[in-house]
Amino acid sequence: MEISHIRNFAIIAHIDHGKSTLADRIMEQTATVSQRESKAQLLDDLAVEQAHGVTVKSRTVRNFYTAADGQEYEYNLIDTPGHVDFSYEVSKSLAASDGAILLVDATQGVQAQTVANLRLALKNGLKVLPVINKIDSAMAEVEQTEQQIKQLAVQFLDSPILKISAKTGLGVDAVLEAIKDYFPAPAGQTKAPLKALVFDSVYDPFKGIIAYVRIVDGQLTAKTPVLLMAHDQKLPNKEIGSFMPQLTALDSLNVGEVGYLVTGLKDPQALRVGDTITSQTTPTAQALPGYEPAKSMVFAGFYPKDDHYHDLQLAIEKLALNDSSFHYAAEVSDALGPGFRCGFLGIFHLQIIRERLHDEYQLDVLTTAPNVTYRVHLKTDDTLMVNNPIKFPYFADIDYVEEPFSNATITTGNDVLGDVMQLADSHKGQLVDMANQGDLIELHYRLPISEIAYDFFNALKSISHGYATLETTFADYDIADVVKVEVNVNYATVDALSFIVHREDAPAMTQKLVEKLKHTIPRKLYPMPTQAIVEGKSFARVDVPPLRKNAAVNGEKRSTSKKQALLRRQSVNKRQAAQSDVTLSQDVFNAVLELSL
Numbered sequence: 001m002e003i004s005h006i007r008n009f010a011i012i013a014h015i016d017h018g019k020s021t022l023a024d025r026i027m028e029q030t031a032t033v034s035q036r037e038s039k040a041q042l043l044d045d046l047a048v049e050q051a052h053g054v055t056v057k058s059r060t061v062r063n064f065y066t067a068a069d070g071q072e073y074e075y076n077l078i079d080t081p082g083h084v085d086f087s088y089e090v091s092k093s094l095a096a097s098d099g100a101i102l103l104v105d106a107t108q109g110v111q112a113q114t115v116a117n118l119r120l121a122l123k124n125g126l127k128v129l130p131v132i133n134k135i136d137s138a139m140a141e142v143e144q145t146e147q148q149i150k151q152l153a154v155q156f157l158d159s160p161i162l163k164i165s166a167k168t169g170l171g172v173d174a175v176l177e178a179i180k181d182y183f184p185a186p187a188g189q190t191k192a193p194l195k196a197l198v199f200d201s202v203y204d205p206f207k208g209i210i211a212y213v214r215i216v217d218g219q220l221t222a223k224t225p226v227l228l229m230a231h232d233q234k235l236p237n238k239e240i241g242s243f244m245p246q247l248t249a250l251d252s253l254n255v256g257e258v259g260y261l262v263t264g265l266k267d268p269q270a271l272r273v274g275d276t277i278t279s280q281t282t283p284t285a286q287a288l289p290g291y292e293p294a295k296s297m298v299f300a301g302f303y304p305k306d307d308h309y310h311d312l313q314l315a316i317e318k319l320a321l322n323d324s325s326f327h328y329a330a331e332v333s334d335a336l337g338p339g340f341r342c343g344f345l346g347i348f349h350l351q352i353i354r355e356r357l358h359d360e361y362q363l364d365v366l367t368t369a370p371n372v373t374y375r376v377h378l379k380t381d382d383t384l385m386v387n388n389p390i391k392f393p394y395f396a397d398i399d400y401v402e403e404p405f406s407n408a409t410i411t412t413g414n415d416v417l418g419d420v421m422q423l424a425d426s427h428k429g430q431l432v433d434m435a436n437q438g439d440l441i442e443l444h445y446r447l448p449i450s451e452i453a454y455d456f457f458n459a460l461k462s463i464s465h466g467y468a469t470l471e472t473t474f475a476d477y478d479i480a481d482v483v484k485v486e487v488n489v490n491y492a493t494v495d496a497l498s499f500i501v502h503r504e505d506a507p508a509m510t511q512k513l514v515e516k517l518k519h520t521i522p523r524k525l526y527p528m529p530t531q532a533i534v535e536g537k538s539f540a541r542v543d544v545p546p547l548r549k550n551a552a553v554n555g556e557k558r559s560t561s562k563k564q565a566l567l568r569r570q571s572v573n574k575r576q577a578a579q580s581d582v583t584l585s586q587d588v589f590n591a592v593l594e595l596s597l
């Protein structure tokens, strides 16, 4: 296809504003898929996506559109996720696009994520086409939404604001025309050496690693011997093609086009998203700038159940390839053996990865309490970065600790402003600034990441009935008064249950924890004292009751010798237990996990 007839664009929106529905409609109206196929929401095909009804992975599809002028155009559509935890995926999709459809739900109006995505698109130099969706709904407030969009940005004043129903298809033909009229064709040089951006990748069990590429300059043919520029790695070029939406082999991908390359690589570590692909024979002089790597905000340990360590390792490697914002490193716990310390963008991301391990690899993992990375300054003047509570230094060796803070922008309606501010306060937020954004209020807070990483977003959604939204960026590290909580069961420390909290929250949290553990730790024949220890002191204690009555302490009528015999047996049990032997089920970990939720 001639470059002037290609359009690469993404659809961006707040969660549930209808991106996937519009993507399906576009595929249907360009006859990329039949109506029957599109019923099943083709793009959201991961099991987790169907379970949650949200898009997690970006997907790409090539459509051919015959415009009103009678000419055929190639539309490469990139579907993007809407949840805050996946904004990294959004920015990757945008780097491969020239235009973005900004979709706004007429029943909800402009939301903070709409604003955030718009900013990202403009930062990437994209043309933005605002589209109001769900105009068929009885609750649609089309005019008000249009006003909100006009207030949003002067940047796209020259663009029309289209009104559609992605569900019924009303107005979608105008969107298809506007894509050609309004979005630019890719800029790129046909004659220059090959330069292609790897904007995504997946692992296929049969084909190995498949790179998703956008040809920035030159041409990639099925015969081009290619080179990955980051590690100077030569690839035997296996197969190239495009997404129709199934992978469909082609002889060449030309400048401006989007497609895939089967790399033949098997090692999931070998390819990084953001890398540049060029030709071995006539390489380009300079690689593309690539992406900033995603910064993990939350860490948790993943441990295999039933000794499936190697299966878990392989699954995690493959997932990390498919999701470059997911990081991992090997770690060992005394209580659980070898496992992985995994890094996530947020707690929802953690849940998604757990579910993908379950759905795609049939693996269940024990998950330890999530935490952030602490910067620990020791009295010896050494500084440690600690993202695993097991490795948190002994308290007497610590000079001071710093924790990561974020700049958080909360956009909310006036009606729930008080509740939102109270929520931020209770999570140690410092209000920095407040501004009006049309009908909405924008609050700028400085918040410890440990306070927002877990349940903050859910709590915010619940008190605002789903309307308030949150954008966060990493700010810096700052001093934090935090302590490590260790859990002893029957006088033995269970390392994998350790976690870090703010000192002021420690008394209440430890009390809640031991109460929960009382009901989750599997009982034995003898009572097991369970303690939460902070800086060497027991902050809270319960006894996990025994399975049977403790004959030695209750006042049953037994002979003294029988009582003594029982006591002897129990003390033997006690000694054995002190060395190990609490069965750690996910329920036990949930007791810690739920404290932060």
Ligand SMILES: Nc1nc2c(ncn2[C@@H]2O[C@H](COP(=O)(O)OP(=O)(O)OP(=O)(O)O)[C@@H](O)[C@H]2O)c(=O)[nH]1
Residues within 6 Å of the ligand: 013, 014, 015, 016, 017, 018, 019, 020, 021, 022, 053, 054, 055, 056, 080, 081, 082, 083, 133, 134, 135, 136, 137, 164, 165, 166, 167, 168
């Ligand atoms: N009434 C009405 N409902 C719509 C329309 N478009 C989408 N919906 C509904 O809105 C809900 C969300 O639509 P999706 O297409 O899954 O939203 P999305 O933006 O892709 O969501 P994420 O992938 O989670 O970001 C679904 O229940 C759709 O059926 C529309 O034009 N009118």
